[in-house]
Amino acid sequence: MDDKELKALWQTQALKLEKNILLTRKYAEEISKMKVQSALASMKSPKIFTIIVGILWVGFVDFLIIGAWQSGSAFFLVSATIQVVLSKLALGIYLYQLVLISQINLGTPVLEAQEKIASLKASTLWVARLLFLQLPIWTTFYLNAQMLKQPLSLFINLLITALFTWAALWLFFNIKYENRDKKWFRMIFEGKEWTPMLQSMEFLDEIRYFQKDEEYV
C-alpha cells in the first residue's frame, strides 16, 4: 500500500464522522454560553486548597513560636522554626505550580506544552523531599534540659535524632528523577496518588528522547 492509498484509506473515516455535525453545534453553543472549566484549570482547585490549609498551618505554628519565644523550651523553638521554614518552602512550590498552570498554553507546540505539564506534575517530588527533611524535628520538639540530664535518656535521644537526621538527609539528596527505578524509591512512592507524578517523570524521559531523534522504547 503506497502513501496515497494509505491517506485515502484514513480519509474514508472522515465521511463517517460527518454525522457528528449536530453534536458539534450543540457543544459549541453550550460552551460559548456557559462558564465551563477545562481539565487544566481544574488542576488549580486542589492546589489552592492545599495552599489555604498550608497558610493556616504555618500561621498556627508561627503563633506558637511567638507565644513561646520568651519562656518556651529552646528545643521546641528551634524544632518549630525549622518545621515552619520547610512548610513555607513547600507552600512556595505549590504557588510555583499555580503559576505554571496559568502559563501553560495548549496552543503552543505539542512537545513544549507536554513538557510543561509533565514538569509541573514531577515538581511534586520537591514537596516530598521537603517533607522528609522535617523528620528529625519530630524527635526533638518535646525535649527539655531535664530529660537530657540522665545519661541513658541523652544517649537514646541523641541516637534517634542522629538516625532520623541521617535518613532525612539521605532521602532529601536521593529522592530524584534518576533513582525512580530503584526498589526503595518505588516502595516510598507506591500508591495511586503518586502514579501521575511517576508517569510524568517517565514521559519527560520520552520527550527528551523524542527531541533527540532517537527511537524511544
Place this chain on the structure above:
Amino acid sequence: MPIETPSQVFQELVEQHRGILFKVAKAYCPNEEEQQDLVQEMMIQIWQSLQRYDPRYKISTWLYRIALNVAISHFRKNKVHQRKQGTLQGQTPLSEDSDQPEKEQQLRLLEQFIEELKELDKALMVLYLEDRSYAEIAEIIGISVSNVATKIGRIKDKLKQRFSQQKIS
C-alpha cells in the same frame, strides 16, 4: 457588514474544523463515549484559548496543537483505565452492507496500528495521514523537519510490515 462576536467566531471555527477534533479524538480514545467527552474538552480549550491565538500560525496548525495536547493529556490520564477496557471496543464496526469488506478490514488494521503507537508517535502518524506537510508537522509537534521525516519513515516501515504480514496470513 456586521461584526462577528467571539461566540460566533468560535462556533464557525469548530464547525468548519470539526474533522480535526473528531479524528484526533478517535486516534487517542477507543471508546466512543469517551471520544465525545474528549472532543468537548478540546472545544472548551479552544474557546478559552481563542484570545491567545497567534496569527503567525495557520488556524489548522493552532487547532491541531490544541487537539493533540488535550488528547495526549487525556490519554495519559486514562492509560490504565483503557488498558483494562481492552482495545477492540472502539474500532469502527464493519458495515453489514459494506461492498468493500477488504477496505473496511484495512481501515481496522490501520486503526489498530495507530492505537498501539506511543502518544507522540500517534500524533505524528495522525498528522501524516491528514496530509500535513513535514514543515507543518514540525511546527505542530515542535521538532525539526528532518526529525519529522526520520520518525515518520520509521513508523511507515512498521506499518508496511504490518500490512504485508496481514496479507501473508
